[in-house]
């Protein structure tokens with residue numbers, strides 16, 4: 267059949283794809299990492315990572331480029347062996363000093379950032395690629411079911427280059443779920459999609475993952491993406507896990523300044539902690555668990571309220587940008603090096619150069635020892 271222009275197809279297909287109930291249920295496995303260390307030529311890339319992903323759980327490995335996320339996935343998949351430590355599936359060692367199970371025998375599905383579709387194979391052949399243990403007929407049925415779930419069964423005989431980026435992502439998803447893996451590992455699966463369709467594709471992908479029930483680990487560097495899709499977020503930095511928990515936990519109670527900065531573009535103000543109280547040019551705030559000494563007071567931009575001049579903390583508007591749902595207002599405050607950013611939902615009509623008052627909501631303030639910075 268003749269392919270419609272790829273973008274037009276995407277527009278009409280999103281956000282819902284395919285037939286529900288055709289993803290095929292997996293038997294989810296528990297995936298555990300025990301003290302994984304990985305070194306390359308003397309450089310330590312993973313430094314004692316321990317983590318258990320429970321059956322059916324969707325965990326996001328979150329961190330900046332180069333922190334070791336992909337390396338951890340590759341070790342789980344068995345593409346690489348760790349320098350030391352163990353990987354277990356349902357309590358059974360699959361990588362470690364006593365065993366090494368080949369990747370194709372682990373029951374793990376992989377989906378890569380670039381989708382890794384074979385250009386010379388049809389869509390159906392691509393999806394059947396991971397089903398070589400089945401008879402040709404069974405593989406054909408399973409591959410068509412998976413394609414049906416992502417709404418692309420009519421494109422079975424087309425080749426990858428005729429599909430849009432969004433459709434190729436769906437083929438890659440169909441290929442990874444078709445063998446019903448107990449564990450699915452996804453490396454930046456949405457980063458090649460344009461923003462217009464990313465949210466819808468993410469939501470539908472998660473719906474399919476829930477339908478299969480597979481234990482899933484998704485690598486991302488995007489905190490908002492992690493918050494949207496994860497049951498649990500694991501935040502990494504330089505080969506170690508900094509913090510793990512629900513998105514609310516990490517957002518509201520970040521373990522340190524690095525974790526805080528990852529989730530919010532704070533106003534950071536230098537100050538001092540004495541006896542559980544932090545003082546700085548914008549006010550005094552509780553800091554019950556911070557040691558006495560220099561501190562960084564972090565104020566969320568949405569924690570600033572604009573008031574008429576003469577009330578609260580005095581400031582002068584430097585600039586104001588309309589961002590649609592909010593206004594972003596920059597305000598000079600005496601004693602603070604850089605203008606404060608305020609994200610204001612219901613803006614008082616402020617103008618550049620105007621004197622105003624600023625109220626700060628203490629629940630939007632976090633205090634860290636300066637040594638953390």
Ligand SMILES: Nc1ncnc2c1ncn2[C@@H]1O[C@H](COP(=O)(O)OP(=O)(O)OP(=O)(O)O)[C@@H](O)[C@H]1O
Pocket residue numbers: 306311329330331332333334335336337338487
């Ligand atoms: N086979 C290898 N040989 C040498 N160094 C490697 C190898 N694989 C990864 N590295 C290095 O290990 C570090 C971690 O890489 P990794 O790909 O795991 O990071 P990442 O967090 O997934 O980042 P990105 O999002 O950029 O892929 C990087 O500095 C990388 O250059």
